[in-house]
Amino acid sequence: MSRVWDVPVDDSTRVRDVRVAAEEASACAGLAPHRTATAALVATELATNLSRHADGGRVLINLVERGYDAGRRLSVQLVSLDHGPGIPDVAEAMRDGYTTAASLGAGLGTCKRIANDFDLHSAPGRGTVAVARIDHDPVARGARPTVPRVGGVNVPLGRAEHSGDAWGRVCEGDRLTLLLADGLGHGAKAADASTTAVRHLPGVAHRPPAEILRELGRSLRPTRGAAVAVAQLDLASGQVHFAGIGNIGARLRTAGRWRPLLSQPGIVGAQAPASVPVQREPWHDDSLLVLHSDGLPARWPVPDDAALAGRDPGLVAAVVLRDAGSAARPVGDDTCVVVLGGGSARAQV
Structure with a gap:
């Protein structure tokens, strides 16, 4: 969990x-x-x-x-x-x-x-x-793979021990598959649903996003279900493919402009739609993808600070989280923010 x-x-x-x-x-x-x-x-x-x-x-x-x-x-x-x-x-x-x-x-x-x-x-x-x-070692042993960077931050509701949100990624050659899951509700059962999705991702990451969601639906049936979004970056074609079910938010910055990526209503493992459309967008060296659970306010400020360009994606995720709220306005749900950074750089997470 x-x-x-x-x-x-x-x-x-x-x-x-x-x-x-x-x-x-x-x-x-x-x-x-x-x-x-x-x-x-x-x-x-x-x-x-x-x-x-x-x-x-x-x-x-x-x-x-x-x-x-x-x-x-x-x-x-x-x-x-x-x-x-x-x-x-x-x-x-x-x-x-x-x-x-x-x-x-x-x-x-x-x-x-x-x-x-x-x-x-x-x-x-x-x-x-x-x-x-x-890490376990003071200095990484051997060369790290050159891949797009991914980082995130996860916050439980009410400072609980476990968050009902979870994220994971799998990199195979020129393809990186990123998943964010928000288990239905809060607490241990929500965490079980989201971590089940992450645990099964490596076995299905070779499939397109819509098929991944369909396969995860079978895996999540014994759980209470989850909102799940999948973003698959294909470096060879220079495209990112996105599909989601439930309240997972996503915004993509490409060619200097931000645009939303939309999920479909439903619950993976419980009430998923029969078909899920896949959005395909161009990916450039300066592209940035932000996925977040619904603990983040719907209208959060995009990270357009020039000082954040090329920075650790976990840092960008934390800035998004910090700037979306205030010390006087705590989050009203488990909240997870995950960032996929543009270009190729040494792996951070």
Whole structure:
């Protein structure tokens, strides 16, 4: 199931809670003690910055799959979000060795060096978002495949342990298949439905999106069902194919313009339509695809900040999540945002 740690950081006393959550997540991912210590250090620095400089915020911790083959393992992803004043000098804050008082002396620059992935975005008056991932190994062994980048962030309703949303992806040659599922309702049964969809994706990812949805319908019949969307990127043809059933939102930026991709009413595994149309759109190096569950408001601001171009897709997903709400307006449902970035770059997630 989609285990999530959602820790509010209202004051300095919550820094310890974030560190403990990072250690729990590391245990769930099977990280060795030295990598657990790295996750705890990064978590402490992020939480300390929230407490001291942002008037509070939150740290989300997800377990994410790394790699694209059968040997992929879980890693710990830490996401720090706030609606604070922003960082006046990001370059200085990211300088290795720069730190704030009362921190462990690590600094954001050191966090970037010891984490397998680290990215940060800050805007005056909007706040700061940072994303870090801790793998089993300090340095990736061997070359990573050159594939389009994918990243996401998953938030449970009411800070529950499990989210009813889940996402997954499979990359085979020039084809990448991305899936987002929102289990009907909330809680463990919703999580069972969404994770069932993700678990069965590798066995059907070679099929077109509409057929994938049909096959997943059979797999989800023992569950309460889910809203599911599938986006399949074919690099050889330069096209992305999309099909969805239920309340999964999608927006595609291609050739500098945003347009919605539409899902059909229904529930995969319960009340799916007899046929599902497939949208086919061109894909360019600067294209960006955002999938999200219905926990995100229908009218969320698209990430048109030029500073986000080419950034870690998990960071873009976190910015979308942060900017769609506020500290005073919590989400009303499990919420998952997944971003497929344009072009080919070294795999992030």
